Amino acid sequence: DGGITQSPKYLFRKEGQNVTLSCEQNLNHDAMYWYRQDPGQGLRLIYYSQIVNDFQKGDIAEGYSVSREKKESFPLTVTSAQKNPTAFYLCASSIVRGSYEQYFGPGTRLTVT
Amino acid sequence: DAKTTQPPSMDCAEGRAANLPCNHSTISGNEYVYWYRQIHSQGPQYIIHGLKNNETNEMASLIITEDRKSSTLILPHATLRDTAVYYCIVRPLLDFGNEKLTFGTGTRLTIIP
Numbered sequence: 001d002g003g004i005t006q007s008p009k010y011l012f013r014k015e016g017q018n019v020t021l022s023c024e025q026n027l028n029h030d031a032m033y034w035y036r037q038d039p040g041q042g043l044r045l046i047y048y049s050q051i052v053n054d055f056q057k058g059d060i061a062e063g064y065s066v067s068r069e070k071k072e073s074f075p076l077t078v079t080s081a082q083k084n085p086t087a088f089y090l091c092a093s094s095i096v097r098g099s100y101e102q103y104f105g106p107g108t109r110l111t112v113t
Numbered sequence: 114d115a116k117t118t119q120p121p122s123m124d125c126a127e128g129r130a131a132n133l134p135c136n137h138s139t140i141s142g143n144e145y146v147y148w149y150r151q152i153h154s155q156g157p158q159y160i161i162h163g164l165k166n167n168e169t170n171e172m173a174s175l176i177i178t179e180d181r182k183s184s185t186l187i188l189p190h191a192t193l194r195d196t197a198v199y200y201c202i203v204r205p206l207l208d209f210g211n212e213k214l215t216f217g218t219g220t221r222l223t224i225i226p
Contacts, residue, residue, distance in 0.1 A: 042215075043214070044216075090156050104156030
């Protein structure tokens with residue numbers, strides 16, 4: 001089945017540690033996105049990538065880094081510089097022509113203590 | 114992106130039509146109306162989108178007013194599985210370099226048995 005996978009579903013880290021969240025898609029989509037969601041809030045864009053080896057900052061990129069070495073993969077690293085890393089992280093992908101609907105993964109809930 | 118306004122919550126009886134309103138009074142001529150929903154602790158799911166004509170798919174219908182300043186998402190026969198937060202979003206269709214979806218806080222729809 002085609003889709004987006006994120007792993008793990010739950011992740012726990014100590015403060016000061018970097019952590020990398022995985023996102024893989026087999027939809028052959030060119031564009032991929034990372035969003036952050038806090039309780040009771042909407043989604044906020046962290047980074048997006050329209051093509052391999054290229055990515056753009058979203059609204060809240062500080063403290064995060066990404067890479068796009070393969071079309072299928074767009075990992076997100078939450079660095080120790082991110083002041084409030086505990087959140088629900090969502091990865092999405094879309095085509096870059098046409099109606100643009102984004103397909104979302106199941107999310108990773110990160111807790112940093 | 115143009116701002117949208119949605120009621121924070123709504124209830125609907127199971128089996129009845131759920132009508133979710135959205136105001137987007139500052140929408141531009143090239144901006145589409147998209148609807149997504151998010152079931153608790155899952156990634157958002159695309160529902161439908163439209164420009165000015167009414168649209169229907171297997172999930173829902175979208176009614177856009179003639180002046181395009183508001184729209185209504187209709188779930189014709191609501192089931193308990195439709196309980197979710199519904200997001201109304203406006204964005205240009207071909208807008209390379211501004212690919213984010215701006216999610217507000219949406220409408221929390223509860224289907225009552």
